[in-house]
Amino acid sequence: MKLECKHVWEHISEYIDGSVDAKLREDIERHLEHCEICSAILDSTRNILILTADDRTFELPVGYSERLHERLARELENPGQDSKKD
Amino acid sequence: MEMTRTTEAGLIARILAGEKELFHELIRPYERMVYLTLFSIVRNETEAEDGAQEAVISAYRHLASFRGDAKFSTWLTTIAINEGRKRLRKTKGAVEDSIEEKEESHEGDYTPAPLTDWREIPLEALERKELREALRVAVTELPGIYRQVFTLRDLEELNIEQTAQALGITAGVVKVRLHRARIMLQKHLVPYLKTTAPARRGFFGRAL
């Protein structure tokens, strides 16, 4: 069966997650072999996900961990005493 | 990154038996996750950090109620989500919140944007700070229901089931929202990528 681009787009997320069934996977892969548009969409979406999972993209505030553990230490010391930060 | 369940279960048992200092170790692998979860809901750094602290303290205080049949990370994420929602209600008012956050609309165009220059972009382009910044902004601006699913699944890398469990929605709904979130982001970032990619007009550029 020949897939249309639109059909590929509908399944792109599940395809990336590897959760489409074997038959559909095969159809999508056959389509990708000759369709530059869908290949580029797939690549760009995948790259966005790689960038998202990269720790440098979403950084924590400087000192976050230290402040968290200080707060926790106060709680461990005096349970329930420290319900408000500073 | 993730501790094995046995190590974790062992740690939890020891903490509950009185070695409370070990809670620092238990929580360390999940600090980032807790913050990002909070941020995905409140979208403000200070609020997210305060909320993350509250969530961690709350997890410590309620550790005895944690059941070993769920994953600790999922349990902790649920606490973080509840803390975030509480804060959001406080700042925005419950009514507005429930309208904005409840459901996906069935309208909207969830079609990815075509681009032909992507392959021309050298891998180093992904290293550029501007691209990271654009992605951060795009994620932050996603509608809440999409932002939260995307954050848990693609940023914190929970699986579909864990994401569903933490947010209290079905796996099917997670998949729909995730798909839409990814497409929206792809669409958001394509124009940005086009302007930074080498200005080449290929065959498909004309065809479109």
Ligand SMILES: [Zn+2]
């Ligand atoms: Zn196609």
